[in-house]
Amino acid sequence: MEPMKVSGFSFIRNTVKYDYPVVEAITSILPLCDEFVLALGNSDDETEALITSINSPKMKIIHTVWDETLREGGRVLADETNKAFDAVAADSDWAFYIQADEIIHEKYLAEIKSKMLLYKDDKNVEGLLFNYKHFYGSYDYVGDSRRWYRKEVRVIRNNKSIRSYRDAMGFRLNDRKLNVKPIEASVYHYGWVKPPEQQQAKQQYFHSLWHDEQKVQRMVGTASEFDYSQIDSLALFTETHPQVMQKRIAEKNWSFDFDPTKKKLSLKNKLLHSIEKATGWKPGEYRNYKIIR
Numbered sequence: 001m002e003p004m005k006v007s008g009f010s011f012i013r014n015t016v017k018y019d020y021p022v023v024e025a026i027t028s029i030l031p032l033c034d035e036f037v038l039a040l041g042n043s044d045d046e047t048e049a050l051i052t053s054i055n056s057p058k059m060k061i062i063h064t065v066w067d068e069t070l071r072e073g074g075r076v077l078a079d080e081t082n083k084a085f086d087a088v089a090a091d092s093d094w095a096f097y098i099q100a101d102e103i104i105h106e107k108y109l110a111e112i113k114s115k116m117l118l119y120k121d122d123k124n125v126e127g128l129l130f131n132y133k134h135f136y137g138s139y140d141y142v143g144d145s146r147r148w149y150r151k152e153v154r155v156i157r158n159n160k161s162i163r164s165y166r167d168a169m170g171f172r173l174n175d176r177k178l179n180v181k182p183i184e185a186s187v188y189h190y191g192w193v194k195p196p197e198q199q200q201a202k203q204q205y206f207h208s209l210w211h212d213e214q215k216v217q218r219m220v221g222t223a224s225e226f227d228y229s230q231i232d233s234l235a236l237f238t239e240t241h242p243q244v245m246q247k248r249i250a251e252k253n254w255s256f257d258f259d260p261t262k263k264k265l266s267l268k269n270k271l272l273h274s275i276e277k278a279t280g281w282k283p284g285e286y287r288n289y290k291i292i293r
Contacts (some may be wrong), residue, residue: 006060007092007158008033011080011168012100013041013066016050018202019194020100023054024244027207028104029096032113039064039084062087071257074167074209081164084157092158096283099168101191102154105242108185113184116155126162126173127180128155129289136192137228137256139241139249143192145233151193153180153289154155154187170288177290195254196225228256233263 008029015022026036037060051061064083070076081097088095092118098104104112112128119125129151134143153170156162156178165172172178194202202225206237207215241249 004094004117005034005089005092006032006094006096006116007087007088008096008098009038009081009084010036010062010098011041011077011084012043012051013080014043014045014205015047015100016045016207017043018196020228021048021103021190021245021248022047022100024103024248025098025100026054026059027053028106028242028244029098029103030056031109031266032116033058033096034092035060035089037062037084037087039080039087039199041066041080058229059086068209071209075211077168081168081211084291085162085164086160088158090158094155094159095127095153097171098154098187099191101189101233103188103190103245104240105186105188105240106244111183111185114169115181119181123157124179124292125181126159126178127153127171129180129182129291130154130287131184131186132189133186133237134189134192135237136231136234137258139190139193139245139252140237141234141256141260142237143231143233144235147232150285151287151289152180152187157235165288175287182287182291188245190245199226199228200224217224229258231258233234234258234260236260238265239286 004022008026010026011023012022026038030036036056038051040051041059042065047173053060062083064080066076067079068076070079083095085095115128119128130153131148131151134144134148135141149169156171159173162171162173191202192199203226212284
């Protein structure tokens with residue numbers, strides 16, 4: 001069997017200002033990667049110094065300038081993703097995509113590697129589909145309502161005809177959904193866990209990639225801190241967090257408490273929520289991928 005080569009890739013900008021766990025994200029998958037390509041956008045904080053602190057020979061940084069005119073559907077995020085993917089080594093078999101607030105638990109690394117090896121020469125498999133855990137408010141709660149996506153593709157074949165889709169959440173090949181295999185590994189998404197003032201600043205900035213200033217103000221408001229209490233439904237997280245997150249978790253300096261038994265759901269969503277919990281079926285679920293058996 002020929003050896004397998006894997007490239008990691010991502011994009012970032014102003015990750016210090018908006019408190020993204022990008023170092024943790026990158027280092028969580030670095031053991032699986034032969035190189036990691038990072039598109040470092042034009043930042044006005046200490047992001048570059050933070051990335052340099054990773055100090056790994058696997059790191060390959062490309063400097064980019066974000067085109068903020070690409071507002072429709074957050075296309076600038078897909079544009080930056082494609083820049084990183086296009087810089088991935090031509091001889092890599094797989095490209096492992098990780099966003100700046102996504103972490104892979106070390107307990108899944110062996111499973112991911114085994115599936116990349118298993119499907120390496122099966123060209124029908126264009127990507128690997130991961131499960132998701134979305135943390136919210138603090139590191140103690142995960143979202144369990146219909147608002148959260150349950151799965152997404154994070155390992156793709158190194159075919160440069162594959163493009164990041166819409167707001168960079170998934171991928172397509174010649175505008176069709178990728179044929180993927182599901183694997184027993186989860187992405188831990190921490191984008192909704194950060195100090196309330198930085199969460200509010202992030203929401204204002206993030207929405208500005210889609211909308212003009214007036215609409216951002218209507219959607220996000222003018223408060224100095226994000227109000228985590230308006231969430232509809234959460235479940236208590238009782239497992240372990242990835243090792244790379246332990247220091248950040250220990251340094252958390254704000255509090256958020258939620259009673260998981262109190263659901264703020266409409267009658268319709270209560271019914272759909274109960275169906276999903278009982279059967280695993282999520283009626284009307286958006287899937288930007290095609291699972292092959």
